[in-house]
Amino acid sequence: MAEAFDFIVIGAGAAGVSVAGELSLKGRVALVERESAPAYHSTSRSAAVLAENYGPVGWQRLSTASRPFFENPPAGFAEHPLLRPLGALFLATEAEAPALEESARELARRGVPHRLLPAREAGALSPTVRREPFALALHEPGCADIDAAALVQGYVRLVRRNGASVVLDAEVRSIERRGGTWRVEAGKAMLAAPILVNAAGAWADDIAALAGLPRRGVTPYRRTAITFDPPEGADTRSWPMTFDMAETWYFKPEAGRIMVSPVDKTPSPPCDCRPEDYDVAVAVDRIEQATTMQVRRIHSCWAGLRTFAPDEQPVIGPDPADPGFVWLAGQGGNGVMAAPAAARLAAALATGAGVPAALARLGVGVAATSPGRLPPQPSER
Ligand SMILES: Cc1cc2nc3c(=O)[nH]c(=O)nc-3n(C[C@H](O)[C@H](O)[C@H](O)COP(=O)(O)OP(=O)(O)OC[C@H]3O[C@@H](n4cnc5c(N)ncnc54)[C@H](O)[C@@H]3O)c2cc1C
Known part of the structure; x- marks a missing residue:
């Protein structure tokens, strides 16, 4: 029955x-x-980040629509705030700058606070990122870590x-x-x-x-992430999550460490997926190219599936x-x-x-x- x-x-x-x-x-x-x-x-x-400039526009709109829930969940929903301030910085080359400017217009339509700035000023926000080959940056101050x-x-x-x-x-x-x-x-x-x-x-x-x-x-696609120790003495608490527009890497401070993804997107059957050595090596290489940081020891690595419609x-x-x-x-x-x-x-x-x-x-x-x-x-x- x-x-x-x-x-x-x-x-x-x-x-x-x-x-x-x-x-x-x-x-x-x-x-x-x-x-x-x-x-x-x-x-x-x-x-677990709320970044309203991230992803396809249909999902971005739903992310913006979700912010009031995260900021003000129903009474008794959680003991602590669901969001922790983080900030996000998106970096574009000269060729990608028009697309970043269009992203800024879309954020403006949804009332999402943001600021376009020359890439040479990005270092003031994200101190380890290399200025080359970027021309333009977008700062989204309201980006937050989600619990x-x-x-x-x-x-x-x-x-x-x-x-x-x-x-x-x-x-x-x-x-x-x-x-x-x-x-x-x-x-x-x-x-x-x-x-x-x-x-x-x-x-x-x-x-x-x-x-x-x-x-x-x-269809599911695998994505990999690693964490490693930040440069000695660095206070990472105010660093924003930092992305390149070409989607080849991102990194963010994570509980005293740095989390990096090589932004891999490898088709996979649905499964309990594990990181591949190759993707971990790519993560290390990309972050060492894109920033002044060195990965001396990988603290943790994992992979998960992100599932997309065509x-x-x-x-x-x-x-x-x-x-x-x-x-x-x-x-x-x-x-x-x-x-x-x-x-x-x-x-x-x-x-x-x-x-x-x-x-x-x-x-x-x-x-x-x-x-x-x-x-x-x-x-x-
Ligand atoms: C490295 C990485 C970084 C990411 N970063 C972010 C981020 O910063 N912000 C963000 O918003 N998203 C991020 N994502 C994406 C996010 O994790 C996914 O979009 C989200 O978790 C999908 O949730 P879901 O409930 O659809 O899938 P899942 O969490 O996979 O849940 C689906 C559930 O269905 C169950 N299920 C399937 N088949 C059956 C069955 N036959 N019977 C019973 N149960 C079944 C499964 O066991 C599973 O528990 C990231 C993903 C990865 C991998």
């Missing part, structure tokens, strides 16, 4: 816990996760407080549509609901296929092949920073409420996020 819910959410990363939080205000939710704890995959491997663990725990607490079931150690192995009801076998549980939310991260296309619906070409924009909303199947996928590198607003959008579309006004004002619309814009892919991976 299946237990009946209003909504079943598959996946307990940033996407799943946040949409379960939103939906638990509207009905009975089952949040289902394969692992024994939430956020084991991409969400715990993120740089991703507190975000996830806050949503899980909210979900439980609202009477939802959080079902862990429960891999979804079969999904059947009978009449207007989804029947989902998840570990030892049998669950039923009229609406299924696909928040399965790197596995989102597999979940669609399991439900007998088209894959939408939502056009890299959000995949949020009902599938036209079955409106009871709602996608919340393709977060790429924005899935933590955009989680609160993306969840609000997914929950609104799942319940037929349309795009929330605060999101529509920022330019978020159904056509640009609907999975229906993505041509169905062959059913076998």
